[in-house]
Ligand code: SF4
């Protein structure tokens with residue numbers, strides 16, 4: 001299985017090698033999509049975690065036992081359709097092709113299944129149509 005999750009680290013845990021244990025002890029593969037870690041503040045990490053069902057469940061149990069809050073990431077980045085002017089600025093910025101121009105209509109399409117939540121489009125969008133929800 002493969003899932004994207006958000007980890008909220010309390011300040012006392014931000015320097016713990018949690019991801020190392022996920023790989024070594026639970027055979028999980030992880031890909032860090034975002035990380036915001038400031039000294040003495042809560043850390044936030046968005047990761048894509050993949051592995052066998054049992055390993056995944058045990059890995060999540062381990063994370064929670066460390067005192068880390070785990071959220072499943074569902075719709076992390078959304079487009080506010082009413083705000084989008086289809087200007088196309090985001091198309092050149094999006095690294096995965098989740099934002100692209102339909103050559104027939106010249107409208108900008110947002111394919112959320114390709115979005116990796118890098119947030120590059122959020123500050124780039126002139127009318128602030130791209131929004132992040134956790
Ligand atoms: S930059 Fe914003 S307004 Fe322009 S096409 Fe992309 S989402 Fe729409």
Ligand code: SF4
Pocket residue numbers: 077093094095096097098099114115116117118119120121122130
């Ligand atoms: S968050 Fe990143 S991957 Fe998702 S639509 Fe914006 S630029 Fe593309």
